[in-house]
Amino acid sequence: MEILESFDLTRCHWSAGRLAGCDPKTVARFVAQRDAGADPCLRPRRPRLIDPFLEKIEELVDRSNGAVRADKVHERLLAMGFAGDERTTRRAVAEAKAAYASGHRRRYRPWVPEPGMWLQFDWGEGPRIGGRRTNLFCAWVAWSRFRVVIPTWDRTLGTLVACLDATLRRVGGAPTYLLTDNEKTVTIEHVAGVAVRHPEMVAAGRHYGAKVETCVPYDPESKGGSESTVKVAKRDLVPTDANLLDAYTDFAALVFACDAFCEKVNARVHRETNRAPADMLAEEAAHLHVLPTEAHTSALGETRMVGDDQTIRFGSVRYSTPDGHQGAEVWCRVVGDELAVVGRTQKGLTEIARHRLSTPGNPQIVDAHYPHHPGGNGPRPPRISPKSDAEVAFCAIGEGATRWLVEAAAVGTARIRSKMADAVELAALVGGGRVEEALGMAAIAGRFGEGDLASILDHIEAGRGGVELIRADEDHSAQPGTGSWEGFGR
Numbered sequence: 116m117e118i119l120e121s122f123d124l125t126r127c128h129w130s131a132g133r134l135a136g137c138d139p140k141t142v143a144r145f146v147a148q149r150d151a152g153a154d155p156c157l158r159p160r161r162p163r164l165i166d167p168f169l170e171k172i173e174e175l176v177d178r179s180n181g182a183v184r185a186d187k188v189h190e191r192l193l194a195m196g197f198a199g200d201e202r203t204t205r206r207a208v209a210e211a212k213a214a215y216a217s218g219h220r221r222r223y224r225p226w227v228p229e230p231g232m233w234l235q236f237d238w239g240e241g242p243r244i245g246g247r248r249t250n251l252f253c254a255w256v257a258w259s260r261f262r263v264v265i266p267t268w269d270r271t272l273g274t275l276v277a278c279l280d281a282t283l284r285r286v287g288g289a290p291t292y293l294l295t296d297n298e299k300t301v302t303i304e305h306v307a308g309v310a311v312r313h314p315e316m317v318a319a320g321r322h323y324g325a326k327v328e329t330c331v332p333y334d335p336e337s338k339g340g341s342e343s344t345v346k347v348a349k350r351d352l353v354p355t356d357a358n359l360l361d362a363y364t365d366f367a368a369l370v371f372a373c374d375a376f377c378e379k380v381n382a383r384v385h386r387e388t389n390r391a392p393a394d395m396l397a398e399e400a401a402h403l404h405v406l407p408t409e410a411h412t413s414a415l416g417e418t419r420m421v422g423d424d425q426t427i428r429f430g431s432v433r434y435s436t437p438d439g440h441q442g443a444e445v446w447c448r449v450v451g452d453e454l455a456v457v458g459r460t461q462k463g464l465t466e467i468a469r470h471r472l473s474t475p476g477n478p479q480i481v482d483a484h485y486p487h488h489p490g491g492n493g494p495r496p497p498r499i500s501p502k503s504d505a506e507v508a509f510c511a512i513g514e515g516a517t518r519w520l521v522e523a524a525a526v527g528t529a530r531i532r533s534k535m536a537d538a539v540e541l542a543a544l545v546g547g548g549r550v551e552e553a554l555g556m557a558a559i560a561g562r563f564g565e566g567d568l569a570s571i572l573d574h575i576e577a578g579r580g581g582v583e584l585i586r587a588d589e590d591h592s593a594q595p596g597t598g599s600w601e602g603f604g605r
Contacts, residue, residue: 118145164199165207168192172204176211181219185209228257231402234290234325235341236282238270238298242353244363251352251373252278255344256286259395260385264348264373266366268469272300273415273448273455276319280410281463286396288403289323294338297329305332322411324404351376410464415457416448425484429454433478434470438486454479497521509535512547515555519563528563538568549575 121131122142132139148154165172171192175183189197189204197204234256241249250270254263263282267274283289295301302310310329320327330338352372354360363369381393388395412418419427421440426433429447436445436456445458449472456468470479499517501507509516516538523531542550553571557563562571 118142119149122146163203165192165197165203168195168197169207169211171195172207172211173214176208176215181212181215183208229402230258230399231288231404232291233257233294233340234282234286234292235294235338235344236279237296237338237341237345239345239349240353241266241349242363242369244366244369249366249369251345251348252282253341253344253348254278254282255340256290256392256396256399257340259392259399260388261286261392261396261399262344262348262377262380264344264352264377266369266373267466268366268455269450270298270300271448271450272313272315273446273450273457274466275300276315276411277415277457277464277466279319279323281465283323283406284463286403287400287406289325289406290403291325292328293320293325294328294330295341296335296338297332301327302329319411322407347380348373348376410459412446415446415464416455417446418444419447421445421458426478426480427456430472431475432473433480434468434473435478435480435484436468437484440467497524505532505536505539508539512538512542512554513551515551515553515558519554519558522558522561523563526561526563530565531563534563534565534568541568541572545572 118131118135118137118141121134122128122145125131125134128139128142128146131142135142172188175188175191185205185208186201188208189201192199192204234254236252236254239251239253241251243249247268250267252263252265252267252275254265255261263285265278265281267278279293297305297310299313301313301316303313304311310332312327316327335342351358352360352369354362363372381396382391384391417429419429421427421436421443423441425436425438425441427436427445427447428434434447434454434456436458440458443458445456445467446464448455448457450469452472454470454472455466456470457464458467459465460467468481468484470481473479499510499520501510509520519538520531520535523534528534538550538554549572550568553568553575556571556575557567
């Protein structure tokens with residue numbers, strides 16, 4: 116500006132250069148640029164060797180939709196007579212790609228969701244448990260930003276409907292639209308770009324009063340909310356070197372981690388709304404549709420009733436279920452070579468058991484489903500239930516007394532009641548603790564004869580407590596050997 120101001124004052128290149136402290140040629144160049152309407156502050160672009168080939172570069176960039184590689188462009192330019200190096204070509208290709216991107220940039224409009232209108236869901240790959248792959252069903256209520264993450268073993272249609280039912284019941288209602296990806300469980304095929312819905316998915320949407328919508332094929336940005344939910348869930352739930360999480364020991368640990376994750380993110384203030392999603396969901400609940408009492412079960416399999424023994428019959432085979440579902444209705448479906456059992460819990464329909472398919476006569480019973488019963492097919496230990504006063508007094512001595520009673524009865528001990536009465540008298544004389552210890556030692560050693568209990572008490576009083584079973588050494592035996600016959604017949 117000082118150069119131009121000096122020229123406007125003197126109207127002479129030489130005089131303006133003297134005033135501005137620069138060469139008159141510089142003054143002439145700036146004045147010429149101003150008179151031509153150009154920016155005087157921009158340096159004029161010097162001619163380059165690649166200038167005659169710029170149109171070809173732009174053509175190649177346009178034909179490849181901005182994806183062509185600079186080294187491939189350089190090979191074509193060399194064949195056309197270009198004498199410059201690859202560095203010059205790379206700069207020209209970068210400029211052409213930048214110009215192409217500015218003219219073909221995707222334009223976005225801020226999405227302002229309405230309460231009770233949209234719920235997005237998608238699948239993500241979960242951690243491996245015992246070498247087996249799991250999946251994370253991730254749902255996101257658009258307006259309140261409320262998130263639900265449910266782990267599953269598979270991504271079949273029945274599992275999807277069960278997850279949707281559990282999600283909607285956890286949210287407290289159904290929105291107007293359910294937006295998801297174009298998986299085969301939702302979209303069968305595309306005809307002329309139009310998605311053909313799965314009939315069972317359409318029926319499930321009608322059951323809950325929501326319409327199933329899908330994103331643009333191969334365009335995850337059209338459902339960015341669920342994509343972000345999957346990304347955040349995998350970041351905090353899947354063990355990686357970044358989060359230093361330990362591997363999950365079983366599926367129940369993953370379920371607990373997902374529930375804890377949902378409670379954490381839904382109670383945390385969201386940076387976009389500056390409110391907690393759980394608080395916003397309470398406000399959005401008034402705009403959600405009321406859920407039907409019964410869940411949509413057409414895709415969940417066949418119904419079965421759980422018996423008093425916590426088992427169901429499927430294909431003439433008994434399968435066990437966890438405690439708490441006796442007399443309730445569950446749904447069974449075959450997934451590969453497994454039977455998935457879905458039951459109703461406080462969180463909606465949830466998979467409660469999964470068994471390997473079996474054949475009639477080979478029931479699938481899981482011992483973990485019966486924590487109140489010992490496993491195995493061996494004999495059950497007798498239950499101690501004293502009736503008379505004498506029996507009550509003897510069992511009151513302690514655990515050693517009940518152990519002695521069980522062991523003595525098992526070997527057919529004679530006069531067992533009189534020996535129990537003697538033990539009660541001894542407990543009154545020397546104390547119940549010592550007698551209880553002596554009875555336990557007698558049960559371990561198998562001593563149930565007359566006077567054995569008193570002898571063991573004397574042994575304890577002498578300070579030689581404890582029982583040590585003495586077994587015969589197999590290396591030294593009193594049995595006559597055959598050594599004397601070694602020389603027979605020689």
